[in-house]
Amino acid sequence: MSTLHTVNKSPFATGSLESCLAHCKDGDAVLMIEDGVYGGLAGTAVADLVQQKAGSVAIYVLSADTQARGLAADKLLQGIKGVDYDGFVDLVADHDRTQSWL
Amino acid sequence: MSEIKKFLYVNRKAPYGTIYALESLEVVLIGAAFEQDVSLAFLDDGVFQLTKGQNTDGIGIKNFSPTYRALGDYEVTKLYVEQESLDERGLTLDDLQAVVYEDEDDDWEEKPSIRVVSRAEMADIMADQDVVLSF
Amino acid sequence: MDYDVNGTTIAADEEGYITNLSEWSKELADVIAVNEKIDMNEEHWEVVNFLRDYYEEYQIAPAVRVLIKSVKKTMGKEKGNNKYMYELFPYGPAKQACKIAGLPKPTGCV
Numbered sequence: 001m002s003t004l005h006t007v008n009k010s011p012f013a014t015g016s017l018e019s020c021l022a023h024c025k026d027g028d029a030v031l032m033i034e035d036g037v038y039g040g041l042a043g044t045a046v047a048d049l050v051q052q053k054a055g056s057v058a059i060y061v062l063s064a065d066t067q068a069r070g071l072a073a074d075k076l077l078q079g080i081k082g083v084d085y086d087g088f089v090d091l092v093a094d095h096d097r098t099q100s101w102l
Numbered sequence: 103m104s105e106i107k108k109f110l111y112v113n114r115k116a117p118y119g120t121i122y123a124l125e126s127l128e129v130v131l132i133g134a135a136f137e138q139d140v141s142l143a144f145l146d147d148g149v150f151q152l153t154k155g156q157n158t159d160g161i162g163i164k165n166f167s168p169t170y171r172a173l174g175d176y177e178v179t180k181l182y183v184e185q186e187s188l189d190e191r192g193l194t195l196d197d198l199q200a201v202v203y204e205d206e207d208d209d210w211e212e213k214p215s216i217r218v219v220s221r222a223e224m225a226d227i228m229a230d231q232d233v234v235l236s237f
Numbered sequence: 238m239d240y241d242v243n244g245t246t247i248a249a250d251e252e253g254y255i256t257n258l259s260e261w262s263k264e265l266a267d268v269i270a271v272n273e274k275i276d277m278n279e280e281h282w283e284v285v286n287f288l289r290d291y292y293e294e295y296q297i298a299p300a301v302r303v304l305i306k307s308v309k310k311t312m313g314k315e316k317g318n319n320k321y322m323y324e325l326f327p328y329g330p331a332k333q334a335c336k337i338a339g340l341p342k343p344t345g346c347v
Binding site: 001003015016019022023024025097098099100101102 | 112114115122145146221224225228229231232233234236237
């Protein structure tokens with residue numbers, strides 16, 4: 001039993017990513033979408049927090065959203081995987097529930 | 103009738119700055135007709151939805167805080183409030199309005215609907231649901 | 238669809254719910270009731286007043302099943318049942334009684 005969490009807000013604007021990570025269980029997945037993808041950047045104030053969680057939780061970014069914002073793959077934290085829209089659908093299907101952090 | 107599912111409404115926004123809180127409450131009231139196993143979670147700024155003493159006369163928006171007290175009539179009796187979210191905002195349970203329900207299985211005794219839980223317990227509650235609706 | 242009460246116009250929406258709740262009066266209730274083809278007696282008023290009290294306390298018009306359950310609790314099972322309520326308000330207690338009580342359409346009522 002696991003949950004897919006989606007985060008669509010920048011971690012520098014709201015506490016949604018932090019709150020999401022604080023409520024994730026081991027084996028869950030976090031997918032950053034829209035402005036949420038800024039949470040995947042390396043060298044930010046939340047990078048350590050995300051990196052730390054990446055050990056027990058799979059972390060994804062929606063590639064269309066990173067590309068739109070000009071975030072190249074080498075700017076993202078190690079271990080974060082990019083997915084396309086089909087990958088998004090697969091993630092939803094592969095988890096028992098989806099929870100949006102708005 | 104299909105089998106009963108566990109629905110959790112997650113409330114993370116303060117009441118009047120955005121429409122989320124009111125929308126959530128309306129969906130809960132409408133959804134109550136489907137007789138599912140409903141719980142509400144209040145965390146982050148969502149805990150502000152339940153504070154006492156709200157008076158919206160000056161802002162031209164309806165004060166919907168009394169409506170939470172009607173949830174018991176709609177058989178919505180589990181309002182989980184996160185302790186850490188209260189702490190971070192300098193709030194205690196005393197700052198929240200009392201919300202009660204009458205327990206049909208216990209001679210209609212009046213019982214509190216608000217249950218304060220830790221962040222870890224909240225994570226467990228979330229992981230135990232069939233459907234999570236976020237506001 | 239507006240109402241006329243002794244020469245004063247009270248605005249209502251297309252279904253006949255008044256738009257400004259503070260314009261309600263007992264005289265208006267009688268006008269709405271006539272429009273709904275309901276001859277108001279003490280029993281109708283009891284339900285209308287119950288709804289107004291409920292709204293005052295909780296800021297919502299209750300769904301029918303909640304209304305009936307609450308009436309049963311406060312006025313007993315002779316009144317807190319579908320048959321009694323629909324005899325008083327044949328087109329639906331929540332809908333018609335709320336309209337007469339000057340409240341919005343119950344949440345979740347279509």
